[in-house]
Amino acid sequence: MDEIIIKVQGLRKTFKKLRKKEGFLSSFRSLLIRDFEWIHSVKGIDMEIRKGEIRGIIGPNGAGKSTTIKMLSGILFPTEGTVDVMGFTPWLDRERYVRHLGVLFGQKSQLWWDLPPIDTFLLIKEMYRIPEEDFKARLNRFKSMLQIERIIYQPVRTLSLGERMKCELVCAVLHEPPLVFLDEPTIGLDIVSKETIREFIKQMNRDKQTTFIVTTHDLADIENLCDRVTIINKGTIVFDDSMERLSSYFSNRKVVEIKFTQPVEEKLLDSYKVISSGAMSVSIEIDTGEFDLKKVIFEILDRFPVLDVNIMNIPIEEVIKHIYSHEEKVVGYGEKVGVG
Amino acid sequence: MQTVAGLLRLYVYHMKMGISSAMIYRADFITGVFVSIFVSGIGPFVQFLYFTHSRGYPEWTLNQILLFQGLLLLWFGLRDLLFGQVRNTVMDMVWKGDFDRLLLKPYPTVGLLLCSGFQLHGIGSCIAGVLVTVLAFHRLDVSINLWTVPLLIVALICGVVLFMAITIFYCSIVIMLIQISRISELFDRITDFANYPVNIYPLALRVVMIVFLPFAVWTYYPTQILLDRLDYGIWFALAGCVGVFYLSIKVWYLCLKMYTSAGG
Numbered sequence: 001m002d003e004i005i006i007k008v009q010g011l012r013k014t015f016k017k018l019r020k021k022e023g024f025l026s027s028f029r030s031l032l033i034r035d036f037e038w039i040h041s042v043k044g045i046d047m048e049i050r051k052g053e054i055r056g057i058i059g060p061n062g063a064g065k066s067t068t069i070k071m072l073s074g075i076l077f078p079t080e081g082t083v084d085v086m087g088f089t090p091w092l093d094r095e096r097y098v099r100h101l102g103v104l105f106g107q108k109s110q111l112w113w114d115l116p117p118i119d120t121f122l123l124i125k126e127m128y129r130i131p132e133e134d135f136k137a138r139l140n141r142f143k144s145m146l147q148i149e150r151i152i153y154q155p156v157r158t159l160s161l162g163e164r165m166k167c168e169l170v171c172a173v174l175h176e177p178p179l180v181f182l183d184e185p186t187i188g189l190d191i192v193s194k195e196t197i198r199e200f201i202k203q204m205n206r207d208k209q210t211t212f213i214v215t216t217h218d219l220a221d222i223e224n225l226c227d228r229v230t231i232i233n234k235g236t237i238v239f240d241d242s243m244e245r246l247s248s249y250f251s252n253r254k255v256v257e258i259k260f261t262q263p264v265e266e267k268l269l270d271s272y273k274v275i276s277s278g279a280m281s282v283s284i285e286i287d288t289g290e291f292d293l294k295k296v297i298f299e300i301l302d303r304f305p306v307l308d309v310n311i312m313n314i315p316i317e318e319v320i321k322h323i324y325s326h327e328e329k330v331v332g333y334g335e336k337v338g339v340g
Numbered sequence: 341m342q343t344v345a346g347l348l349r350l351y352v353y354h355m356k357m358g359i360s361s362a363m364i365y366r367a368d369f370i371t372g373v374f375v376s377i378f379v380s381g382i383g384p385f386v387q388f389l390y391f392t393h394s395r396g397y398p399e400w401t402l403n404q405i406l407l408f409q410g411l412l413l414l415w416f417g418l419r420d421l422l423f424g425q426v427r428n429t430v431m432d433m434v435w436k437g438d439f440d441r442l443l444l445k446p447y448p449t450v451g452l453l454l455c456s457g458f459q460l461h462g463i464g465s466c467i468a469g470v471l472v473t474v475l476a477f478h479r480l481d482v483s484i485n486l487w488t489v490p491l492l493i494v495a496l497i498c499g500v501v502l503f504m505a506i507t508i509f510y511c512s513i514v515i516m517l518i519q520i521s522r523i524s525e526l527f528d529r530i531t532d533f534a535n536y537p538v539n540i541y542p543l544a545l546r547v548v549m550i551v552f553l554p555f556a557v558w559t560y561y562p563t564q565i566l567l568d569r570l571d572y573g574i575w576f577a578l579a580g581c582v583g584v585f586y587l588s589i590k591v592w593y594l595c596l597k598m599y600t601s602a603g604g
Contacts, residue, residue: 015600070601075443077597095343099446110441114361126353127445129346155364 005179005211006049006072011081013042013067041067043235044081051178052209054201056226056243058216060324064235065215069181072213073103086179099128102172106184109164110171111156117167118152121174128175135174142170145200162193169197173204180204182214186221198224219316231323239323249323250314252289256297257310258282264304285314347451355458358425362460369460376464380416383535384409384472397540404567405537407476411566412535412559414469415499420462422500423507427524429456430511434518437601450508450592457507482566491565495574498581499557505581506531508588512595534558554580 019035020026042064049055059065070076072083074090074097083090088097111120125135143149146166151159159167165185172180182201186194202225204210214225222229222243229246231239239246259281266277272284286296293311300306362369387409391402400408430453433439442449510527517523534555538546550556554577561577564570 070440073444075440075601076599094443095446095448098444101444103444105440108438108441112357112361114364115357119357119360123350123353123357126349127346127447 003051004048005051005086006047006213007082007084008045008047008072009082011042011045011068011071011083012040012079013064013071013076014079015039015041041235042071042078045232045235045237047230047237047240049211049213051211052205053227054205054212054214054225056214056216056222056229057232058219058222058229058320059232063232065232066183068232069183069213069215073101073181074098099175100177100179102175102177102180104168104172104180104182104185106165106168106182106187109156109168111164111167113157114155116153116155117148117159117170120156120167120171121152124171124174130175138174138176139170142173142200145203146170146196162189165189165193165197166200169200173210176208177210178208179211180213182212182216184216184218185214186216186218194218194220201225219320223316231320233324246319247313247316249319252287253314254286254288254293255312255314256284256286256300257312258284258300258304258306259308261305261307268304343447343451347447347455350447350452351455351458354455358458359460372461373464373467376461377468380413380465380468383413397537399539400537403476403479404563406472407480407482407566408537408559408563410469410471410473410476411562412469413465413472415558415562417462417464417466417469418500419503420459420465422462423454423457423503424459424462426453426457426507427510429453430514434514434599439515439599440601443599449596450511450589453511454504454507480567483568484566485568488565491570491574492562494578495557495562495565498554498578499562501585502554502557502581505585505588508585508592512588512592515592515595515599531555534560537563551576551580553584554578557581 015038016036017039019037045064045068057065057069067076071078072085072090074094077091085097086100088100090097111117112123121135121139124130130138143152146169148163148166148170151163152167156164156167169185172182185201186197189197198221201212201214205212212225214221216222226243228242229239230237255275261280263279264282269277269282269284272282273286275283275285277283286293297309297311301309384406387405388402391397391405396402397405430439433442439449442452445452506527510523513523530553533541533545533549538549538556538560541549549560550573556573557577561570561574564574
């Protein structure tokens with residue numbers, strides 16, 4: 001897994017966007033005079049992705065994730081920077097490059113609405129010139145992995161969102177590309193469908209060494225699938241490291257979940273940093289740089305009627321929320337640099 | 341060459357899917373064909389009224405105009421069958437950002453757009469065109485010689501190429517301006533010049549329609565071929581078709597660079 005298949009350097013994209021004030025008069029005015037502004041969606045991204053990796057790319061809405069993915073897949077021309085994907089420059093070698101690429105947009109469909117998915121699969125077979133034998137073998141494998149044996153013969157418009165998404169996934173990987181971009185692959189799906197899709201991705205990754213790049217807002221996707229995660233905020237990379245490093249991002253902060261045998265008055269907990277509390281339980285955050293964790297736990301056991309104690313890292317949601325709201329940049333592989 | 345062959349295969353596949361899709365809504369399909377035949381039939385009828393109640397067109401008899409109208413309807417039908425869906429598709433795709441999907445396929449995007457152009461409703465005009473042409477053949481003494489069929493085929497191919505070029509110009513404008521709904525009408529009004537024999541226009545306009553925007557290849561020259569009164573202008577028109585197509589491809593790639601997609 002050492003071969004680098006994506007190398008991005010100094011990638012930038014600037015859009016010229018119309019700026020319009022509110023109201024009818026402003027709309028009328030914009031017919032004659034237009035105000036534009038330059039929006040720097042991506043402000044210099046550097047990154048490397050290795051073959052066989054499942055890389056998560058996350059970030060708040062408007063952070064520049066989709067623009068980055070669109071440049072990596074050859075849809076958009078960058079304003080500046082270089083991208084090398086499997087030896088191709090995506091926007092220059094687009095037609096040759098996309099033969100080796102699979103893309104799933106969770107919010108867009110490539111299935112023919114009135115026809116069964118099998119017809120779209122056959123169109124893809126034609127498009128990528130997949131030999132008949134390979135097509136049959138792959139389709140049989142995907143059918144059993146995703147449990148879509150029955151539904152691929154029913155019109156798309158009669159399928160549920162989860163069934164459609166499974167078929168979209170088949171469209172993206174039917175030509176067995178070495179690299180697949182998945183843009184919100186589990187959006188709107190129930191927990192069982194999400195799990196099936198995640199298992200499918202993991203198996204493709206294991207069996208074929210397929211590299212997946214997943215953009216999502218569902219942290220469970222990231223936790224279940226990704227080896228590494230890249231967080232983009234305001235057009236720049238603010239975190240680029242392993243999932244392990246992300247989970248232990250606040251290594252000097254722990255969350256202690258305590259269950260009591262009987263209710264405890266709130267004011268007795270005033271000396272602790274309470275995150276959440278219920279009638280018979282409380283979660284407190286302890287800064288281990290400031291306090292001795294062992295001492296604090298013993299103190300709690302001593303003072304309160306404790307039934308159970310659970311010590312955890314800061315939840316990953318909190319870490320990501322912190323990274324989103326603070327412009328703190330982690331360069332390369334774990335070195336933290338304050339930029340805000 | 342391999343790309344062109346691939347695109348032709350894809351076109352046929354898209355066409356089959358389009359037909360399968362249209363057949364699902366039988367009532368819509370059957371009504372569409374009937375409406376199309378009826379609407380298409382109005383054109384020759386209006387021409388007939390005009391011709392019989394005026395001095396007609398110089399150098400054209402009623403039966404010759406009937407042949408012209410038949411071929412015109414046939415061309416309309418063919419044009420709509422082959423690429424009738426492209427304008428709606430491109431406008432919708434670019435506006436919603438679905439155009440991205442085409443950029444992820446291993447073919448020239450403009451080729452894929454044209455491949456998705458099949459529209460079954462064009463069959464109505466084709467049927468009406470065949471009926472009117474057969475009627476005109478019956479009433480005219482049309483002589484078919486050795487060169488008639490090859491010339492008609494070349495004119496047809498060049499006509500299709502020219503229409504592809506015009507469609508590509510349209511798509512390029514949509515890529516750049518995203519939402520420009522009335523542009524379709526503008527294109528239609530300009531191409532409407534081809535609905536009448538070229539020789540009725542003033543010289544300057546005639547030159548434009550033969551050399552620079554050689555709409556004459558669509559109906560005028562095929563009619564002249566069948567009436568055995570072809571002039572050398574056809575060679576300019578055929579070359580013009582290739583030239584306009586080349587220009588359209590250049591403009592397309594220029595505009596494609598300006599594609600901004602839609603928000604993620």
